[in-house]
Amino acid sequence: MNAVTMFFRATAAAAVLILAAADFARADHSPATQTEGQFESALVCKECHEDIYRNWRNSLHALSVSNPIFKTAYQRAYTETGGEAKKYCLRCHAPTVALTGEGVTCDFCHAVTKIDLAAKDHVFTVAPGKVKRSGLKNAVSPHHETRYSADFASSKLCAGCHAFVNRHGVQVGNTFAEWQKSPFAREGRQCQSCHMAEVPGKTANEGGRDTMHDHSLAHNLALMSDAVTAQIKKTAKSGKIMGVDVEVANIKAGHAIPTGTPRRKLVVEARSLDAHGNVIETKKAEYRKLIVNAEGEEISSDGDVFLNGARIMQDNRLAPGERRIEKFTFARRLDDVVSVAADVYFLYEPEVIQQIEMRIPFSGAQVNVR
Ligand code: HEC
Ligand code: HEC
Ligand code: HEC
Ligand code: HEC
Ligand code: HEC
Numbered sequence: 001m002n003a004v005t006m007f008f009r010a011t012a013a014a015a016v017l018i019l020a021a022a023d024f025a026r027a028d029h030s031p032a033t034q035t036e037g038q039f040e041s042a043l044v045c046k047e048c049h050e051d052i053y054r055n056w057r058n059s060l061h062a063l064s065v066s067n068p069i070f071k072t073a074y075q076r077a078y079t080e081t082g083g084e085a086k087k088y089c090l091r092c093h094a095p096t097v098a099l100t101g102e103g104v105t106c107d108f109c110h111a112v113t114k115i116d117l118a119a120k121d122h123v124f125t126v127a128p129g130k131v132k133r134s135g136l137k138n139a140v141s142p143h144h145e146t147r148y149s150a151d152f153a154s155s156k157l158c159a160g161c162h163a164f165v166n167r168h169g170v171q172v173g174n175t176f177a178e179w180q181k182s183p184f185a186r187e188g189r190q191c192q193s194c195h196m197a198e199v200p201g202k203t204a205n206e207g208g209r210d211t212m213h214d215h216s217l218a219h220n221l222a223l224m225s226d227a228v229t230a231q232i233k234k235t236a237k238s239g240k241i242m243g244v245d246v247e248v249a250n251i252k253a254g255h256a257i258p259t260g261t262p263r264r265k266l267v268v269e270a271r272s273l274d275a276h277g278n279v280i281e282t283k284k285a286e287y288r289k290l291i292v293n294a295e296g297e298e299i300s301s302d303g304d305v306f307l308n309g310a311r312i313m314q315d316n317r318l319a320p321g322e323r324r325i326e327k328f329t330f331a332r333r334l335d336d337v338v339s340v341a342a343d344v345y346f347l348y349e350p351e352v353i354q355q356i357e358m359r360i361p362f363s364g365a366q367v368n369v370r
Helices: 042-047 048-056 068-080 083-092 175-180 191-195 301-310
Strands: 032-034 112-115 124-125 129-133 145-150 163-165 171-174 198-200 211-213 226-236 241-250 264-273 279-287 289-292 312-313 323-331 338-348 359-360 365-368
Touching: 042 048, 048 211, 068 211, 068 301, 083 112, 083 301, 145 279, 163 198, 226 338, 241 264, 264 323, 279 323, 323 338
Parallel strands: 032 124, 129 145
Antiparallel strands: 112 124, 163 171, 198 211, 226 241, 241 323, 264 279, 264 338, 289 312, 338 359, 338 365
């Protein structure tokens, strides 16, 4: 099964976001040192960059402050910290919210002039206003000045937000560091090469070029269907037991799978089947990063991990390029087990909103054992 299927079983109960305008009077939650000008809304850019705007509009960057999972988590964090969370959470989820009310918006990224990964809370230097920067050369615009910047084709631009250590010093997520250690980094393949591919579309309505960089962050089918594979390498019968070796491999992700926030899992599932294809037994293995609170208890929401994660208990995720043998055993009565099947899928069950589950199947395998 290679198709991407997402089950959004039901929309979440309404969550009231504490985003009163007064909260944002101070722009002290920006991840950046700001040097000039004011941020503009994406709606301004939309006038001329319609294709890119439409592409971005439904992305998790555009929704990073308004999606129900974040809103619920943020609301809890906000209450728990007496408002402190707004500084902490919004610097990545909505760096310009004070001025634009938006999530990770156009004018934030395109105003970045300098990136200093050692500068923890102020990784980016931004100069919003008259000059817009990107990887294009010789761009001419009636609305703003343009400037080429090599940073736009570099993973460094993503690292400022896709690497996070919380206030207890726990590395909640670090996609950037995982990538740095991967074979892709050595080959010079940046985040953008997989997540912002060139696609048909105008860079600008008038005077633009005919291909643009994908801003949708869509789970790219071509990219992901065989990103992770499960293959049955060996089956062995011994008396009343059937042993099955499944090889799970992270082939195409430029970082661990799963990456990012720890509430995501990769599930390897093996099943024994009878002659009619009915499942006799199911066994599972889960790969994840498990973070606990100060009391050693598992934390059940992403927002809580950002805030209260105190220790990494376990991290058995698949590293980029890694192949791992997972051993399963099944009971068998004489010849009842006719075949075994194995699948691997990505599972995200955000606990704050129990109705929503996202499941993405990767490729699997089935073999006869009779
Ligand atoms: C009145 C039209 C107009 C508006 C409004 C506008 N742009 Fe542009 N922009 C253009 C055109 C035309 C180009 C050139 C495209 C090309 O050369 O392919 C361009 C180029 C760019 C580039 C490439 C710069 C480079 O040198 O690499 C960026 C980045 C950019 N715009 C961002 C923005 C952002 C962000 C906004 C909103 C805050 C915005 N633009 C608003 C017309 C506009
Ligand atoms: C200003 C901070 C910021 C920057 C810079 C940034 N991101 Fe993000 N990104 C986020 C946030 C916050 C989310 C999560 C939004 C949510 O789910 O609420 C996100 C989500 C994503 C996702 C979707 C994850 C998923 O679960 O499907 C991808 C892919 C992604 N970013 C890639 C990139 C890449 C590639 C770059 C660099 C070109 C980049 N990001 C730069 C903050 C940022
Ligand atoms: C060689 C290709 C490749 C590179 C390079 C790469 N990724 Fe990915 N990334 C993937 C694949 C494949 C997936 C899994 C399928 C999907 O979710 O689209 C993924 C998933 C993600 C997700 C979603 C995680 C989730 O569990 O939902 C984020 C966030 C992300 N990548 C960020 C980054 C960042 C940041 C970089 C650079 C530091 C990067 N990626 C580099 C291929 C790549
Ligand atoms: C997370 C940061 C980020 C956000 C948010 C973002 N961009 Fe970009 N944008 C990039 C990167 C990175 C590139 C260049 C990719 C490359 O060269 O590999 C780019 C390229 C561009 C270009 C040059 C043409 C092209 O496709 O290469 C334009 C114009 C542009 N973006 C406009 C916009 C507009 C308009 C929005 C909002 C609707 C937006 N961007 C939101 C990071 C971002
Ligand atoms: C250093 C940047 C950073 C900070 C600080 C940060 N986040 Fe995030 N957050 C991200 C990124 C990037 C993602 C999504 C991509 C991923 O999985 O890596 C994300 C994802 C999430 C998600 C999952 C959303 C979804 O759509 O699945 C929740 C919930 C969340 N963050 C809540 C919070 C809360 C609450 C805070 C403050 C207590 C916070 N975050 C602070 C960068 C950050």
